Amino acid sequence: MKTARPKSPRTPHKAPRPSSQPTSTKSSDKTKLWGGRFQGKTDALVESFTASIGFDCRLYEYDIEGSIAHCKTLQRAKVLTTRESQTIIKGLYRIREAIRAGNHQWKIEDEDVHMSIERQLTQLIGPLGGKLHTGRSRNDQITLDLRLFLRDALQHFQRDLCRLQQSLVALAERYKDVMMPGYTHLQRAQPVLFSHHALAYVEMLERDKGRLSDALVRIDVMPLGSGALAGTNYAIDRQYTANLLKFPKISQNSLDAVSDRDYVIEVLSGCAILMMHLSRLSEELILWSSQEFQFVDLPDGFCTGSSMMPQKKNPDIPELIRGKTGRVYGHLFSLLTTVKGLPLSYNRDLQEDKEPLFDTIDTTTTSVKIYAELLAQLTVRPEPMNKAVSEGFLLATELADYLVKRGVPFRESHHIVGSLVRECLIKGKDLRDLTQQDLFKASSSFDSKAFQVLTPEAAINQKNIVGGTATTQVASQIKAWEKALRAKPNSSTKKKRTS
Ligand code: ARG
Numbered sequence: 001m002k003t004a005r006p007k008s009p010r011t012p013h014k015a016p017r018p019s020s021q022p023t024s025t026k027s028s029d030k031t032k033l034w035g036g037r038f039q040g041k042t043d044a045l046v047e048s049f050t051a052s053i054g055f056d057c058r059l060y061e062y063d064i065e066g067s068i069a070h071c072k073t074l075q076r077a078k079v080l081t082t083r084e085s086q087t088i089i090k091g092l093y094r095i096r097e098a099i100r101a102g103n104h105q106w107k108i109e110d111e112d113v114h115m116s117i118e119r120q121l122t123q124l125i126g127p128l129g130g131k132l133h134t135g136r137s138r139n140d141q142i143t144l145d146l147r148l149f150l151r152d153a154l155q156h157f158q159r160d161l162c163r164l165q166q167s168l169v170a171l172a173e174r175y176k177d178v179m180m181p182g183y184t185h186l187q188r189a190q191p192v193l194f195s196h197h198a199l200a201y202v203e204m205l206e207r208d209k210g211r212l213s214d215a216l217v218r219i220d221v222m223p224l225g226s227g228a229l230a231g232t233n234y235a236i237d238r239q240y241t242a243n244l245l246k247f248p249k250i251s252q253n254s255l256d257a258v259s260d261r262d263y264v265i266e267v268l269s270g271c272a273i274l275m276m277h278l279s280r281l282s283e284e285l286i287l288w289s290s291q292e293f294q295f296v297d298l299p300d301g302f303c304t305g306s307s308m309m310p311q312k313k314n315p316d317i318p319e320l321i322r323g324k325t326g327r328v329y330g331h332l333f334s335l336l337t338t339v340k341g342l343p344l345s346y347n348r349d350l351q352e353d354k355e356p357l358f359d360t361i362d363t364t365t366t367s368v369k370i371y372a373e374l375l376a377q378l379t380v381r382p383e384p385m386n387k388a389v390s391e392g393f394l395l396a397t398e399l400a401d402y403l404v405k406r407g408v409p410f411r412e413s414h415h416i417v418g419s420l421v422r423e424c425l426i427k428g429k430d431l432r433d434l435t436q437q438d439l440f441k442a443s444s445s446f447d448s449k450a451f452q453v454l455t456p457e458a459a460i461n462q463k464n465i466v467g468g469t470a471t472t473q474v475a476s477q478i479k480a481w482e483k484a485l486r487a488k489p490n491s492s493t494k495k496k497r498t499s
Contacts, residue, residue: 080134095124140224164372179457188392300313304316332356
């Protein structure tokens, strides 16, 4: 007998998970809820091949919630008497308690979560249990379960993403005045504040949150009443079911309702984009923690050593998150491919939506949570960053802009400073080592004040424009994010200032 572990009621979208694969006991077709039409016994290999119970058992909370609402709707339509409906609902509560406590048997021969619960109900309350499925099909039931699951999972996800943003903002605040080279083409380009760089990821995550909460609008549609594909013969009040389950809308086309999974694909796509962002962050952390950069120290608790080389401290967490990004992309493509050739309406292929979805939610959630912690403990090393800022002609553009302010066309000033850089390279000097005479020789528009722009601080603070890296700009961004993220997690987009 295999049982499910108890689960935390605070995160119902998480797997109850049978402690191992569900058991298979001897079965004949008569044991199947759909067995009436069959004479031959289901092949054992087919039984385990078709079963989804090993993974869809994690939908049990939603399946039961949906069944309770369906039962109340049947009662309202007088398909069930009050007493019948009460008995069924009590039975469902008991099953829910048993699953939560790990006392439910998940059996392969039950095929999926829906039939496992229905069979258990009939065992508990007798043939009356068989009335629950009136006017319903597993085809509308499964898409309801998925919608309820996603609604829940995405709400938790918004909170986790918000925490990750808070870690990044706190990191920016902790090291707000540290300068680093900004890069293009991975070549040192212009000085920026480290805090500005950290906040770039906060922006990306805000858009990720936005994408996932947009998806929620399309997830929040109640499909029950669609039946197997055509609707149902019973005059059930679908709006009533929707109200019970807190859905703002009901689906308007039964064929579409049972056959589409675009809302799952949207979530997979939103998660793939989010993982792409985390993967870029990973790449930077891996580079920055290398001997070559030495910009950051990853916390020991988030690194591992080498079994052979005693000196090694490896950035496994960023590497794994970068690696798992490929896996999440794969899930997106797997479902897009599964659905692309399906004629309307429901096809069994659609059962293949769950494993990619669950693994995507689990992988992405863990990656987000782990980064929220890692970044809270990240050490930034200002000296190597400062050293990198002072080498490599990062201030050449400042000098060119200085000439522009004195009336020289930018193309010309670009050329003048380019030749100064070339001269410095030949002589093994930096722009700051040039004399006033060197400058004057290159352009008569230079004067003694030109050297004042040749500091990284000046270069940074010149970028005093919304979105720029100047200290005051970044400080006000930090403040705005702190305020926005203190508000409700998914309202930060609205609350964020527009200045
Ligand atoms: N396990 C199925 C799925 O995930 C549930 C619906 C099955 N419907 C059916 N007619 N076989 O899609």
